[in-house]
Amino acid sequence: MRMKQRDTLLGIGLYGWVVLSLLLTGCGGVSQAQENAIANKNAKMTPKIANGCGKDAEVKAGDSEDETMTADPRVANGNSMRDYYIHVPTGYNKTQSIPLVLVFHGTGARGSDMEQVTGLSQLADQENFIVAYPQGLKDNNGQTFWASIGTTQQGIDEIRYVDDLLDNLEQSFCIDEQRIYATGFSNGGGMSWYLACNLPERIAAFAPVSGNFYDLDTGCNIKKGVPILDVHGTGDTVVPYMGGPAPEKPDLPLPSVPQWLNEWAKRDHCAQGPNTFFQSGNVTGEEWIRCRDGSSIVHYRIEGGGHAWPVSLGGSPSASETIWNFFKQHPLTYS
Template sequence: MRAGTTQNQVVVVPPAVARGQHTRTYLVHTPAHYTSHAPVPVIIVFHGHGGTSSNAERETGFSQLADKEHFMAVYPQGLPDDQQLPMWASIGPYDYNIDETVFMNNMLDKLTNDFCIDSQRIYATGFSNGGGMSGFVACQLSTRIAAVAPIAGNYYPLQAGCHPRRPIPMLEIHGSADPVVPYNGIPAKVNPPWPLPAVQDWLHEWAQRNGCTQGPEIFARDKNSTGFRWTGCRQDASILHYRIEGGAHSIPAAIGNLSTEQVIWNFFKLHSLSGPIS
């Protein structure tokens, strides 16, 4: 199979919202056989705390899958924290007065200008702090992001609350034995002032936002994972969750018989900003 190409991109941002930085960077993988005349869907992949955009491309299979399934994979780069570890801000203790919404909007504007993308089919996924960032864009950019798939995310409550302007389809993946972002959360008395909700409590809140009337119900189960779903949601914006039984703080190689990235893409391709895709 012919391979696509990956290139580094730069977008200008106001220094006041980026710790004095004038530019932000991201990698773009254009799929094999991409042309400037046929719009392609986009998957944004957020790295974890201490990671990089190049690591995210190398350690996930999204660029290879992009060549097979014909979508664009985009890997944004976070800014350094006080220990010089790249991270995604605007989330809990990672705030740092950085407005990631500005970066995301500017990046999406530039992608739209530079490439032929399907603006109805832009999706976001990420691991750990990048999973938290996926939840953040679901709240903040619901009119631009069609669906999200966070993995082992740190879902800190947002200070301004979460008020999406449309139902957001979501697929969440989390290890039941995650020692970094515990499946059952961290209460406020243990981690003040930044408690972490239990994963299913956080998903239940999303099910309420989406107006889901049924669930959670188990729809899939094997020795390694259990699949839960909330259905009866407005605009068919269902909530799916795979609990990786005994799973640690990592991206599982596979769920059932499919790679994790294939499971995520199979979920994404059912949804657009306008609603479900038949």
């Protein structure tokens, strides 16, 4: 079911400064692992054809619209419908399969806010991929959020929601099922990590920004290499870089970002790292390489950086472009 396209963009409060900053340029480094990733994963690809190929899409090329889909109220806090915001690139062709990027908002925000914060819809027009901005439900305080710890959190099954959302999108658009990616900010970054542990067979790579990485009640037992790009500022006071009690959930301590990354390196069976591959101003790029299934882990540490989606990661291109460039190097592999 389609909802009327918005005539005006929503305000984004804390994020507002980013909108203007996205007009600036800067230069993110590219790691050796990123340059070699495509060559490292070739024979393991299994071609798949999306059901939506050949169908006329309800959302016109170049448009951004609110959409709704049915949900099981038993796993959606009583809601029978769930929302998402979607942008279809100007060059969309129903006979050509293209990538999909999922972008998850932070606590108290809306999916459409992330279009302004990240500039990813504009980038999608340039690079020809679809962007979906999923919408979280409201918590007990009336704020939108992601239940990124597990289904015990207010009885919301976010994995079921994303799984159903992907089914919905693949049936409606010509999506390359080997090139589906997820990123997000703050609580949405935590959602990216939650998905990395639970849907790596559908989503090829993940890029949390200022993510809150709580212990999952289901654990994280992946069976394949999962590419991760992480961005975090050492001056973040909302999700502290060195971990410990988080202001928003003091009863749930956070691991430090280095600890979290090293745990991922173990899951991915990385043989080497972290190695510094990039340094510019206050941004340092680190990577873990020779990981299983040709995956890699990349971390951009922003010295003194706060709780915000960065404009760039050390120059030009923008941070969103750096994330997209990482995604492009990591199609889905099948172990």
